[in-house]
Amino acid sequence: MNPNISLASASICFYGAGSMAEAIVRGLIHKGVAGADQIAMLNRSSQERLAYLSQTYRVSAANEEAAKWQHLREASIIVLAMKPKDAGEALSELGPMLREGQMIVSLIAGLSIETIQALLGGKIPVARTMPNTSCSIGRGATGISFSAEMSEEQKAQVLSMFQAVGMVSVIPEERMEILTGVSGSGPAYIYYMMEAMIEAGVEGGLTPEQARELTVQTVLGAALMMEETGENPAKLRADITSPNGSTQAALEVLEAGGFRPNVKAAVHRAAERSLEMGEAVRKSLL
Numbered sequence: 328m329n330p331n332i333s334l335a336s337a338s339i340c341f342y343g344a345g346s347m348a349e350a351i352v353r354g355l356i357h358k359g360v361a362g363a364d365q366i367a368m369l370n371r372s373s374q375e376r377l378a379y380l381s382q383t384y385r386v387s388a389a390n391e392e393a394a395k396w397q398h399l400r401e402a403s404i405i406v407l408a409m410k411p412k413d414a415g416e417a418l419s420e421l422g423p424m425l426r427e428g429q430m431i432v433s434l435i436a437g438l439s440i441e442t443i444q445a446l447l448g449g450k451i452p453v454a455r456t457m458p459n460t461s462c463s464i465g466r467g468a469t470g471i472s473f474s475a476e477m478s479e480e481q482k483a484q485v486l487s488m489f490q491a492v493g494m495v496s497v498i499p500e501e502r503m504e505i506l507t508g509v510s511g512s513g514p515a516y517i518y519y520m521m522e523a524m525i526e527a528g529v530e531g532g533l534t535p536e537q538a539r540e541l542t543v544q545t546v547l548g549a550a551l552m553m554e555e556t557g558e559n560p561a562k563l564r565a566d567i568t569s570p571n572g573s574t575q576a577a578l579e580v581l582e583a584g585g586f587r588p589n590v591k592a593a594v595h596r597a598a599e600r601s602l603e604m605g606e607a608v609r610k611s612l613l
């Protein structure tokens with residue numbers, strides 16, 4: 328299916344207008360997959376934020392009650408883009424307003440399809456997704472699980488939406504937490520490492536601009552090497568590591584500091600935290 332066709336008739340309402348909603352909207356508009364006239368964005372309180380979004384992307388943006396409910400009722404796709412802690416209240420309010428034919432796309436970390444449907448008060452079609460902020464430049468990585476109620480056309484629309492802003496992996500819902508640890512939170516680990524590389528470069532006498540530019544190109548080049556060669560990262564690492572050379576010396580420092588087990592523990596902890604956040608919302612239902 329041509330992704331550009333299947334979203335043409337959709338109206339998309341982002342319920343929550345923070346950084347992740349903006350990343351997806353920027354990507355959709357930049358790629359021409361959805362027009363600004365198809366998109367509405369809602370938040371809870373920040374008028375300044377809405378003014379910025381409507382000026383920057385020409386989308387409809389609102390938080391007053393009447394406009395908010397009108398956007399939510401008219402949308403064929405409602406994207407849940409608030410923090411997990413705000414989901415309970417927002418979804419309980421939304422449930423009674425839903426009409427036949429609408430679908431829910433959740434970006435919310437940890438919140439299961441079952442909990443979303445329980446909060447909405449019915450077996451509404453739900454796509455649970457976990458994107459990342461690189462969607463804003465069309466280089467996102469998104470995991471998606473569909474509820475049994477989703478029609479083939481609805482699934483195709485959700486796939487179009489996220490394929491427009493990067494790569495997509497459809498996975499069983501029980502893998503969503505570990506995917507969150509790898510690719511949802513993942514960009515933050517890479518940025519953290521880049522911060523450290525830039526700092527070290529500057530400490531060694533590079534200008535901040537030089538350190539930044541060299542670090543960016545190094546990370547970009549390494550990612551593209553993996554993508555384009557299809558090689559195992561261990562092989563690519565070995566190619567750089569001359570016996571008793573500078574890379575070996577550096578890797579020994581990383582190993583002594585527990586780099587690999589620490590990165591693995593970080594991914595697993597993100598997955599565990601995601602489950603905890605979902606559980607906290609589920610418990611609020613009881």
Ligand SMILES: NC(=O)C1=CN([C@@H]2O[C@H](COP(=O)(O)OP(=O)(O)OC[C@H]3O[C@@H](n4cnc5c(N)ncnc54)[C@H](OP(=O)(O)O)[C@@H]3O)[C@@H](O)[C@H]2O)C=CC1
Binds near residue numbers: 372
């Ligand atoms: N940031 C990321 O990298 C990723 C985030 N996610 C998920 O995306 C979701 C949003 O995260 P993020 O964009 O970072 O969060 P932000 O804090 O940037 O944005 C949250 C938005 O939700 C709005 N909001 C909260 N409660 C309500 C409500 N009752 N009605 C309407 N709007 C409401 C806020 O409005 P106001 O500011 O006015 O209160 C704000 O616009 C989270 O659930 C997160 O788990 C998923 C993948 C990656």
Ligand SMILES: O=C(O)[C@@H]1CCC=N1
Binds near residue numbers: 436512
């Ligand atoms: O930190 C969070 O909870 C969200 C989910 C993945 C990225 N950000």
